[in-house]
Amino acid sequence: MALRGAIVVDTERCKGCGVCVVNCPTQTIALSKEVNSKGYNFLYMENPENCTGCTNCATVCPDAVITVYRVKI
Amino acid sequence: MAEKVLMKGNEAIAYAAINCGCDGYFGYPITPQSEVMETLMKEKPWETTGMVVLQAESETSSINMVYGGACCGKKVMTSSSSPGISLMCEGLSYLAGAELPCLVVNVMRGGPGLGTIQPSQGDYYQATKAGGHGDYRMIVLAPASAQDMYDFVDLGFELAFKYRIPAMILGDGVIGQMMEKVEIRPAKARRTEEEIRALCDSWATIGKPAHRGGNTITSLALEADVQERHNIHLQKKYAEIEANEARYSTYKTEDAEHLIVAFGCMSRIGEAVVDYAREQGYKVGLLRPITLFPYPTAAVEALIPQLKSIMSVELNAGQMVSDLKVIANGRVPVNFYGRQGGMIPDPEEVFEAFVKSINK
Amino acid sequence: MDIKDIIKPENKVYGKTPVLKDAVLHYCPGCSHGVVHKLIAEVIEEMGIQDKTIGVSPVGCSVFAYNYLDIDWQQAAHGRAPALATATKRLMPDKYVFTYQGDGDLASIGTAEIMHACNRGENIVVIFINNAIYGMTGGQMAPTTLLGQVTATTPYGRRADLNGYPMKITELIAQLEGTCYVTRQSVQNPASVRRTKKAIRKAFENSMMNKGTSFVEVVSTCNSGWKTTPVKANKWMEENMFPFYPLGDMKDR
Numbered sequence: 157m158a159l160r161g162a163i164v165v166d167t168e169r170c171k172g173c174g175v176c177v178v179n180c181p182t183q184t185i186a187l188s189k190e191v192n193s194k195g196y197n198f199l200y201m202e203n204p205e206n207c208t209g210c211t212n213c214a215t216v217c218p219d220a221v222i223t224v225y226r227v228k229i
Numbered sequence: 230m231a232e233k234v235l236m237k238g239n240e241a242i243a244y245a246a247i248n249c250g251c252d253g254y255f256g257y258p259i260t261p262q263s264e265v266m267e268t269l270m271k272e273k274p275w276e277t278t279g280m281v282v283l284q285a286e287s288e289t290s291s292i293n294m295v296y297g298g299a300c301c302g303k304k305v306m307t308s309s310s311s312p313g314i315s316l317m318c319e320g321l322s323y324l325a326g327a328e329l330p331c332l333v334v335n336v337m338r339g340g341p342g343l344g345t346i347q348p349s350q351g352d353y354y355q356a357t358k359a360g361g362h363g364d365y366r367m368i369v370l371a372p373a374s375a376q377d378m379y380d381f382v383d384l385g386f387e388l389a390f391k392y393r394i395p396a397m398i399l400g401d402g403v404i405g406q407m408m409e410k411v412e413i414r415p416a417k418a419r420r421t422e423e424e425i426r427a428l429c430d431s432w433a434t435i436g437k438p439a440h441r442g443g444n445t446i447t448s449l450a451l452e453a454d455v456q457e458r459h460n461i462h463l464q465k466k467y468a469e470i471e472a473n474e475a476r477y478s479t480y481k482t483e484d485a486e487h488l489i490v491a492f493g494c495m496s497r498i499g500e501a502v503v504d505y506a507r508e509q510g511y512k513v514g515l516l517r518p519i520t521l522f523p524y525p526t527a528a529v530e531a532l533i534p535q536l537k538s539i540m541s542v543e544l545n546a547g548q549m550v551s552d553l554k555v556i557a558n559g560r561v562p563v564n565f566y567g568r569q570g571g572m573i574p575d576p577e578e579v580f581e582a583f584v585k586s587i588n589k
Numbered sequence: 590m591d592i593k594d595i596i597k598p599e600n601k602v603y604g605k606t607p608v609l610k611d612a613v614l615h616y617c618p619g620c621s622h623g624v625v626h627k628l629i630a631e632v633i634e635e636m637g638i639q640d641k642t643i644g645v646s647p648v649g650c651s652v653f654a655y656n657y658l659d660i661d662w663q664q665a666a667h668g669r670a671p672a673l674a675t676a677t678k679r680l681m682p683d684k685y686v687f688t689y690q691g692d693g694d695l696a697s698i699g700t701a702e703i704m705h706a707c708n709r710g711e712n713i714v715v716i717f718i719n720n721a722i723y724g725m726t727g728g729q730m731a732p733t734t735l736l737g738q739v740t741a742t743t744p745y746g747r748r749a750d751l752n753g754y755p756m757k758i759t760e761l762i763a764q765l766e767g768t769c770y771v772t773r774q775s776v777q778n779p780a781s782v783r784r785t786k787k788a789i790r791k792a793f794e795n796s797m798m799n800k801g802t803s804f805v806e807v808v809s810t811c812n813s814g815w816k817t818t819p820v821k822a823n824k825w826m827e828e829n830m831f832p833f834y835p836l837g838d839m840k841d842r
Contacts, residue, residue, distance in 0.1 A: 160590050160595055161595065161602075162592045162595040162596050164596060169613050171617075171618035171619070172618060173618035173619030173819040173820075174619070174818070174819060174820050175619050175777075175819050175820060175823065177820075178820050179778055179779055196618065204592055209595075209602055211602060211603040211779075212779040214603045214604075215603070215779045215782045215783065216624065216776070216777070216778060216779055216782055217623075217624075217627075218614070218616065218618075218619060218620055218621065218622070218623025218624045218627070219613070219614055219623050220605040220606075220609055220623070220627050221605075222603070223601060223603065223604040223605070224601070224602050224603040224604070225595045225596045225597065225600040225601055225602065226595070226600055226602045227590070227594070227595050227600050229590060252680055253676060253679070253680055255676060281676075281679045281680055283675070283676075283679065285672070285705075286701055286702070286704075286705035287701060289669070289672075289701070289702075290669070290672040290701065290702055290705065291672075293665065293666060293669035293672035293673055293702070294672045294673070294675055294676035295676070296663070296665070296666075296669070296672075296673055296676075297645070297663060297665075297672060297673030297674060297675065297676035297677045297680075298676040298677065298680050300663040300673065300677065301643075301676075301677055301680050301681055303680050305676065305680070319666055320666065320669070323666050327664075433661075434643045434661035434662065434663050434677070435643075435661065435681065435684075436640045436641050436642070436643065436661060436681075436684055437639060437640055437642075437659065437660050437661050438640055439640065442659055443655070443658070443659045443660045443661050443662060444661045444662070445655040445661075445662040445663075445664065446662065446663050446664060447646075447655065447662075447663075447664035448664070449652060449664060
């Protein structure tokens with residue numbers, strides 16, 4: 157059994173601090189080149205196929221902008 | 230016949246608190262008012278009415294415990310004397326800014342600094358003009374007897390909750406230490422949780438029910454326009470209090486040509502001065518402000534047409550006299566006689582000062 | 590498998606708790622305050638005590654904590670939160686009452702209030718954010734600022750002879766008979782966040798058991814005040830703060 161995950165980022169509330177990026181064990185996420193209306197490089201899934209839905213990114217997020225989904229396949 | 234009990238003014242505060250359904254007292258010992266907390270501790274109201282009594286680590290902490298309790302819609306109070314009240318002024322400013330009801334008793338002693346433990350009225354300005362920072366007022370009641378000390382506890386809470394404002398009983402060492410007969414009033418039960426929720430749910434921090442968002446009690450407003458709106462709201466409230474809540478008594482003012490104005494213990498000496506002066510042929514009357522904020526301005530104003538002079542008699546260097554000068558506005562001479570440092574004048578001494586003041 | 594098939598309500602495993610309001614936090618990017626706010630909100634949700642919890646916010650960056658957690662809040666004068674909480678808990682013993690205080694608020698101007706509330710064993714929760722600096726006023730020295738640490742008021746680094754020593758206030762608190770649970774945690778990675786959440790939950794549970802005061806220090810970052818990035822701040826904290834402020838339970842009874 158494998159786990160597949162995905163995240164949804166509230167990009168307008170994301171401040172691009174990057175704490176989640178260094179805590180992602182599967183190199184799924186990165187900060188975008190684009191910015192939101194506040195000028196922050198927000199979080200996105202650079203390699204979505206890597207995501208296992210481990211919730212580490214959301215756990216360390218200070219702004220609670222990440223929602224995590226997971227399925228067993 | 231209501232029961233009458235001989236007690237000190239300070240003890241009257243404690244018994245009245247228990248009797249009128251006070252929820253909590255938080256204080257720190259200081260002469261000349263330590264009997265308030267001592268009496269409460271001896272009476273153990275937590276075993277009867279459920280009232281909380283706690284000796285705090287400082288006056289700063291006491292007033293902030295009062296702040297916390299007031300946030301919960303509870304009838305909470307503290308008591309202290311002048312130096313301790315100075316420490317509480319930060320908290321009083323926050324209470325006023327956050328529009329919280331509470332009762333603070335100041336049994337005044339001489340200052341400045343550590344001063345003396347003898348009676349004084351040197352905190353008139355501090356009490357009536359706001360001792361802490363910012364434009365705020367408190368309701369200030371000036372007791373002249375142990376019975377007043379007793380009755381003003383309930384009255385203070387009534388007014389504090391009516392306007393969501395700190396109320397102060399501004400007594401002094403004479404009234405606090407003096408023993409008199411006090412009539413015990415019918416007891417009031419402490420408010421139930423349901424009653425508090427019905428009365429205070431729109432603002433108090435009593436737990437957020439599902440039907441409303443969280444209440445926040447704060448005195449902070451970072452935006453200037455928000456703060457100004459709040460200030461204007463507060464001033465409106467103070468004006469309403471000035472229009473509705475001024476209290477005073479008079480003694481032989483009907484035909485008076487000269488008016489002595491005195492509050493607290495000095496009003497009792499003032500009555501003796503009036504009688505003595507009348508024996509000597511002077512038509513003197515007394516006006517005793519019972520509320521110092523709101524000041525009984527209209528009552529003084531109404532007497533001015535018949536007056537040749539006003540004399541303010543205070544246990545300080547002359548504080549209330551400045552309010553009387555504003556009211557008189559040059560129409561009548563306003564004189565002053567006072568003693569300081571814990572000294573108390575006798576009626577003859579005040580009479581001599583009065584005679585001198587009208588012949589100068 | 591398509592992402593659309595994963596992102597479905599029934600597959601959701603982590604999201605923002607409704608106890609947190611929708612307001613955007615005013616904190617700087619990467620600030621530890623946000624994580625701790627979130628953990629308190631999650632504990633309140635999981636314990637089902639949103640209607641029974643009263644928070645007391647301090648003076649400092651977290652003065653606005655009341656904008657983020659949807660509970661009843663009191664905002665205290667600088668350092669006085671434990672006095673407010675004392676009265677609140679004593680007058681409403683069936684409520685969960687916590688203070689949320691920074692190092693300037695708790696360990697400098699409010700030392701008397703925190704010491705005596707803890708010594709009386711008030712049945713409250715104290716959340717203590719130690720980031721070794723004054724954040725809101727622009728990065729001045731805090732009582733917990735490390736020796737050598739550069740701040741706006743120690744521009745050449747904190748010196749013991751000039752500025753005194755960093756205060757290990759949590760160790761002092763642990764000595765007081767009134768405390769039942771004293772712990773020091775952090776929130777820089779998933780494991781530490783989960784440990785801190787457990788600590789906060791235990792502290793809230795303790796407050797209904799008449800055991801005394803529960804005190805949770807969270808060694809935190811202030812990357813703006815420290816003049817570094819959020820990720821580097823976490824590293825600096827691990828290398829410099831943890832040796833002086835070691836993590837773990839100091840007392841649990």
